[in-house]
Amino acid sequence: MEARLRRYFAAAVTVAAVGLLVQSQGPSAESQQERRQSPEPGAESQQQRPERPVPSAQSQQAAAQQQAPPMDHSMHKMGSVDPMAWRMPPMGDMPMMPGLDDEVPPVDPWLPGAGMDPSMFPEARPNGIIDAEDGERIELAASLVRRTLDGRTYVMYGYNGQYPGPMIRAPRGSTVIVDFANRIDLPTTVHWHGLRLDNRFDGVPGLTQAPVAPGESFRYELHFRDSGVYWYHPHMREDIQQDLGLYGNLMVSPPEPDYYSPVNREEVLILDDVLIDDAGLMPYGADSPTHTLMGRFGNVMLVNGTTDYRLTVRRGEVVRFYLTNVANTRTFNVTFGGARVKVVASDVSKFEREQWVDSVVIAPAERYVVEARFDDPGEVPIENTIQAINHFRGEFYPHVDHLGTVVVGDERAAEDHGDAFDTLRTNEDVVTDIDAYRPHFDREPDHRLELVLRTENLPLPIVRSMEFEKGLYVPPMEWNDTMPMMNWLATGKQVSWVLRDPETGLENMDIHWQFRLGDVVKIRIFNDPTTIHPMNHPVHVHGQRYLVVSTDGVPNEHLVWKDTAIVPVASTVDMLVDMSNPGDWMLHCHIAEHLHAGMMMKFSVSER
Numbered sequence: 001m002e003a004r005l006r007r008y009f010a011a012a013v014t015v016a017a018v019g020l021l022v023q024s025q026g027p028s029a030e031s032q033q034e035r036r037q038s039p040e041p042g043a044e045s046q047q048q049r050p051e052r053p054v055p056s057a058q059s060q061q062a063a064a065q066q067q068a069p070p071m072d073h074s075m076h077k078m079g080s081v082d083p084m085a086w087r088m089p090p091m092g093d094m095p096m097m098p099g100l101d102d103e104v105p106p107v108d109p110w111l112p113g114a115g116m117d118p119s120m121f122p123e124a125r126p127n128g129i130i131d132a133e134d135g136e137r138i139e140l141a142a143s144l145v146r147r148t149l150d151g152r153t154y155v156m157y158g159y160n161g162q163y164p165g166p167m168i169r170a171p172r173g174s175t176v177i178v179d180f181a182n183r184i185d186l187p188t189t190v191h192w193h194g195l196r197l198d199n200r201f202d203g204v205p206g207l208t209q210a211p212v213a214p215g216e217s218f219r220y221e222l223h224f225r226d227s228g229v230y231w232y233h234p235h236m237r238e239d240i241q242q243d244l245g246l247y248g249n250l251m252v253s254p255p256e257p258d259y260y261s262p263v264n265r266e267e268v269l270i271l272d273d274v275l276i277d278d279a280g281l282m283p284y285g286a287d288s289p290t291h292t293l294m295g296r297f298g299n300v301m302l303v304n305g306t307t308d309y310r311l312t313v314r315r316g317e318v319v320r321f322y323l324t325n326v327a328n329t330r331t332f333n334v335t336f337g338g339a340r341v342k343v344v345a346s347d348v349s350k351f352e353r354e355q356w357v358d359s360v361v362i363a364p365a366e367r368y369v370v371e372a373r374f375d376d377p378g379e380v381p382i383e384n385t386i387q388a389i390n391h392f393r394g395e396f397y398p399h400v401d402h403l404g405t406v407v408v409g410d411e412r413a414a415e416d417h418g419d420a421f422d423t424l425r426t427n428e429d430v431v432t433d434i435d436a437y438r439p440h441f442d443r444e445p446d447h448r449l450e451l452v453l454r455t456e457n458l459p460l461p462i463v464r465s466m467e468f469e470k471g472l473y474v475p476p477m478e479w480n481d482t483m484p485m486m487n488w489l490a491t492g493k494q495v496s497w498v499l500r501d502p503e504t505g506l507e508n509m510d511i512h513w514q515f516r517l518g519d520v521v522k523i524r525i526f527n528d529p530t531t532i533h534p535m536n537h538p539v540h541v542h543g544q545r546y547l548v549v550s551t552d553g554v555p556n557e558h559l560v561w562k563d564t565a566i567v568p569v570a571s572t573v574d575m576l577v578d579m580s581n582p583g584d585w586m587l588h589c590h591i592a593e594h595l596h597a598g599m600m601m602k603f604s605v606s607e608r
């Protein structure tokens with residue numbers, strides 16, 4: 001993987017995305033308010049919405065495009081700016097594209113709790129841990145919460161009133177029952193990301209269950225088959241619900257005491273971002289997502305839901321960090337100052353062999369487990385370190401987002417784990433497990449997918465710009481929002497992201513591959529750089545595990561079981577999927593706005 005990481009990062013250095021400077025703001029609130037009138041009030045009041053009937057059975061695509069209800073905007077005016085009105089997104093240091101000044105997305109703006117006093121909602125609490133034993137029953141409820149970020153108050157979502165949701169910790173091999181209640185104002189489900197669990201509890205609306213309507217509940221049974229760090233989130237309007245705080249970790253404890261190396265402490269870091277301007281949270285599209293070209297990049301970085309993550313350690317301590325990226329679209333390149341860092345595990349297993357890294361590239365929905373040693377007293381920044389590009393000036397520049405701080409004290413660590421830290425382990429259990437799959441590595445693929453984009457009815461300046469850029473810039477990774485205005489204006493009504501099966505010509509939810517339990521299936525995914533505005537896609541496979549066996553024909557020498565992996569622009573990625581869990585499952589892009597712009601398909605695994 002080191003080679004992969006280095007390649008991505010090198011790519012970022014040479015041709016990366018344009019930076020979005022956090023501190024910059026859009027034009028004055030007044031001028032926006034004049035230009036952008038909010039649409040007429042919706043027919044229903046906020047108070048009526050929980051009783052809004054929700055279809056019990058819908059097609060997946062209909063469910064994915066589940067409409068958010070209209071709002072009574074007249075009740076929500078605060079000061080001179082209506083926080084519910086469309087207004088230009090924060091532009092960072094990007095200039096305005098001519099001809100787009102008066103454009104707004106062709107959907108109604110939507111936010112939760114509009115027209116309601118934020119003080120009506122309980123302040124979200126920091127997340128706790130639910131330690132669950134085999135057979136235990138726990139409760140989980142999604143609800144509206146009040147959140148305070150940098151001294152400002154927002155109405156957002158939380159699980160069990162917490163932000164992030166509680167970490168559910170359970171031993172490997174156990175089964176835990178979760179009684180879930182939906183107390184938000186949208187239909188929802190819970191997807192247990194990365195678990196090879198019973199198909200009935202996978203949380204996909206229209207495929208494995210009906211949407212859970214506001215006020216209703218659903219009982220999930222989680223089976224923890226693999227050790228490691230996983231997470232849970234809604235599988236409906238993820239661009240809204242997940243972005244507003246509906247996410248939490250699952251920690252599956254290994255029974256082996258030496259499964260990981262000894263460390264001084266373990267820390268769980270959930271990486272996220274959220275898009276906020278002077279008037280508050282940027283509204284979401286009511287019946288279709290905005291930002292469907294590149295996904296909704298935030299301008300406020302969050303670690304465990306806060307902007308001021310700090311960890312205090314002693315000199316010489318080794319810390320094991322469990323990283324999860326829950327952002328809608330941002331891929332992070334995480335650095336730990338000058339501390340030495342090694343990568344030990346990812347989504348569904350440890351690596352065959354540990355390795356030293358300078359940084360960790362983590363795409364939406366991926367997890368990495370890394371260990372870092374802090375030798376010198378002082379402050380060590382945790383940062384998202386990227387190289388950005390200014391398209392308009394043709395300039396590249398380094399860009400750093402501050403994520404948090406590790407404060408290293410003068411006092412020596414109580415226990416010195418330096419020897420274990422200095423040793424790069426080979427995990428024989430993983431090597432032996434993967435051995436059975438090696439004969440499949442070099443054979444021809446069983447299936448192929450091509451990743452492309454289609455657009456219709458976009459404003460002409462956007463079309464012209466994308467045509468102009470075609471072939472000029474083909475960054476393998478988009479690290480930042482290179483064009484906030486164009487991106488914001490493009491909704492799921494104009495943009496279709498496509499998984500295309502070149503063998504049958506079928507696309508997205510028309511694809512339905514059939515497998516049998518025990519099949520080992522090679523899937524070759526090509527991210528077509530000649531499509532208009534190509535982008536990297538983190539591809540997620542539900543209910544199974546897979547190996548990335550090669551990228552662009554180069555064998556991957558750092559194997560690890562994955563459930564989500566990046567397919568960079570212009571790359572061909574070969575995945576070997578272990579069809580180890582029967583049922584009807586999804587394969588999709590984990591950029592929330594791409595998913596809801598169509599980028600998903602299904603496959604079935606039948607019992608032998």
Ligand SMILES: [Cu+2]
Pocket residue numbers: 497536537538589590591594595599
């Ligand atoms: Cu995508």
